[in-house]
Amino acid sequence: MFQPASLKGESPVPIDEKIRNKYLIIYLIIIILSFIPCSLFEYIYVLYLWNEGFHLLFFLFLPFNFLILIYILQISAILFSVLFLTIINLLFPPKEGIFSRDVRDKNYLFWNLRNLSKKWPLFISASNPFPWLKNRFTLRFFGVRIGKKTICDTCWISSEFVNIGNNVIIGMGSTLLSFGIEQDKFILKRIQVEDNVLIGAKCVLLPGTIIKKDSKLSAHSYTKFDDILKDNSIYSGHPAKIKEV
Amino acid sequence: MNNTENSHFKIEYISTSGVYKTPFTLIILLQLFVGGIVLVFINLWFVNQLYFLLTGKQFFSLGLTAEWYYWLLLPLNLYGNIFLFAFSIILFSAGINKILNKVYPPREGVFERGSKEWKYTHRRFWNAYFPIWLARALPIPWSDIFAYRFFGVSIGKNVVAYEGYIDPEFIEIGDFTMTSLNICIFSHLIYHEQIIIKKVKIGKACVVGPQTIVSPGTVMQDGAVLGANSYTWVGQELESDLIHVGTPVSMTFPIQSLEESQEKAERVISDPLENREGDDRI
Numbered sequence: 001m002f003q004p005a006s007l008k009g010e011s012p013v014p015i016d017e018k019i020r021n022k023y024l025i026i027y028l029i030i031i032i033l034s035f036i037p038c039s040l041f042e043y044i045y046v047l048y049l050w051n052e053g054f055h056l057l058f059f060l061f062l063p064f065n066f067l068i069l070i071y072i073l074q075i076s077a078i079l080f081s082v083l084f085l086t087i088i089n090l091l092f093p094p095k096e097g098i099f100s101r102d103v104r105d106k107n108y109l110f111w112n113l114r115n116l117s118k119k120w121p122l123f124i125s126a127s128n129p130f131p132w133l134k135n136r137f138t139l140r141f142f143g144v145r146i147g148k149k150t151i152c153d154t155c156w157i158s159s160e161f162v163n164i165g166n167n168v169i170i171g172m173g174s175t176l177l178s179f180g181i182e183q184d185k186f187i188l189k190r191i192q193v194e195d196n197v198l199i200g201a202k203c204v205l206l207p208g209t210i211i212k213k214d215s216k217l218s219a220h221s222y223t224k225f226d227d228i229l230k231d232n233s234i235y236s237g238h239p240a241k242i243k244e245v
Numbered sequence: 246m247n248n249t250e251n252s253h254f255k256i257e258y259i260s261t262s263g264v265y266k267t268p269f270t271l272i273i274l275l276q277l278f279v280g281g282i283v284l285v286f287i288n289l290w291f292v293n294q295l296y297f298l299l300t301g302k303q304f305f306s307l308g309l310t311a312e313w314y315y316w317l318l319l320p321l322n323l324y325g326n327i328f329l330f331a332f333s334i335i336l337f338s339a340g341i342n343k344i345l346n347k348v349y350p351p352r353e354g355v356f357e358r359g360s361k362e363w364k365y366t367h368r369r370f371w372n373a374y375f376p377i378w379l380a381r382a383l384p385i386p387w388s389d390i391f392a393y394r395f396f397g398v399s400i401g402k403n404v405v406a407y408e409g410y411i412d413p414e415f416i417e418i419g420d421f422t423m424t425s426l427n428i429c430i431f432s433h434l435i436y437h438e439q440i441i442i443k444k445v446k447i448g449k450a451c452v453v454g455p456q457t458i459v460s461p462g463t464v465m466q467d468g469a470v471l472g473a474n475s476y477t478w479v480g481q482e483l484e485s486d487l488i489h490v491g492t493p494v495s496m497t498f499p500i501q502s503l504e505e506s507q508e509k510a511e512r513v514i515s516d517p518l519e520n521r522e523g524d525d526r527i
Binding site for chain 1: 257258259260261262263264265266270273274277278280281282284285286289304370373374375377378379381382389407408409410411412413426427429431435456458474476492
């Protein structure tokens with residue numbers, strides 16, 4: 001809520017520069033394809049509502065036109081990127097583990113390609129004014145499990161290998177990273193956040209973190225790699241340690 | 246150090262100010278529609294003139310004649326529309342906010358989840374969401390301060406407050422205060438199954454450092470500085486003309502002049518161990 005444009009909580013999908021330059025065409029194709037349904041819709045709108053002599057309906061429905069356009073752009077961008085994503089996943093299915101950070105490593109290459117195909121829908125989902133079209137809506141298409149009644153629209157959530165339970169609150173400016181780069185190593189590990197967990201503002205969860213049911217992570221703290229936080233307890237600090245009450 | 250111990254709320258952790266999606270969220274559609282209609286009908290005469298220039302016909306015969314130089318006004322029109330759209334929505338939702346406040350006036354305190362306060366804070370927050378989003382999307386960065394003032398946040402003159410999360414009610418910011426990048430100023434906090442609502446007061450000429458969290462009930466006296474990467478407890482008082490650091494705030498430093506701090510830095514670099522023993526602050 002009430003974040004400035006620089007902190008809109010776009011899901012982090014970094015792309016290696018070598019791969020970005022080589023496969024830029026995928027990104028451009030997704031953008032162009034997602035605008036085709038929009039232009040079709042505009043064509044139909046003008047065709048049916050622009051009558052010579054009676055223009056009131058055309059102008060009256062212009063705000064609705066704008067509103068529907070946002071929906072169409074969002075949904076078509078997601079559909080086309082999911083199409084590319086399934087093709088990429090058929091070529092090489094995503095795996096968890098520790099790999100080398102090298103373009104010759106297939107895990108690293110295909111992680112970058114997945115990111116490249118997800119970039120555009122995530123960008124517009126973070127930029128549109130409707131909070132119900134943000135993280136929760138878009139990330140579910142990419143295989144992130146997010147439960148019901150969960151608040152997670154003002155934080156950065158990685159777009160794969162994340163499980164979030166029901167009734168979870170994730171604070172403003174928190175970051176959930178399921179990938180990590182350590183010198184020449186590249187790490188991909190699943191983050192699990194179980195039901196009724198509360199994560200404060202500006203927390204950082206590193207790959208492999210498991211937060212058990214009903215536990216609470218205080219604001220401004222971070223977890224270690226492969227950290228397991230016990231259920232029904234309060235954690236805080238750098239890195240997060242259990243707090244005895 | 247004494248001031249922090251006295252003002253400790255009996256609270257174990259600082260969480261966040263979260264807002265659930267409720268059916269009232271759909272007010273964004275109403276706001277968008279109202280802004281769009283205002284925009285369309287104010288622009289109608291201008292588009293009419295341009296249409297006349299292009300085709301020689303008018304949608305509505307207004308009795309005006311268009312000239313070629315109307316095309317020169319097109320950039321001004323496009324740029325003005327952005328502001329017209331945003332400010333008509335801000336005014337409209339400020340009206341809704343006043344109605345909501347009359348129906349159920351906002352109160353400070355600790356409330357249960359699902360109570361009436363909880364419900365109405367959600368409504369006020371969702372009502373303020375879209376206008377502030379728009380104000381922050383405008384090309385002038387200080388327009389969101391203008392928007393915040395409409396929702397009952399009192400912000401003084403010459404304030405920098407446009408690069409962080411700020412709740413839209415129960416906040417007071419004095420003149421000449423600077424808030425830095427990526428800060429959170431919360432007047433609402435989720436705590437177990439309750440919600441804490443308390444007024445945040447930030448005095449004149451304060452500095453709120455980057456990546457900090459200001460919890461509800463915090464009082465920053467005039468000239469206080471909150472250091473980078475720190476957060477305050479609920480109801481903590483920060484004394485004036487001191488630098489406050491820590492997670493949560495537990496240390497204070499005097500504000501030095503630039504020359505003094507430079508001198509000190511040079512001393513530390515030349516003889517780090519000796520200086521550390523003599524310095525009681527570290």
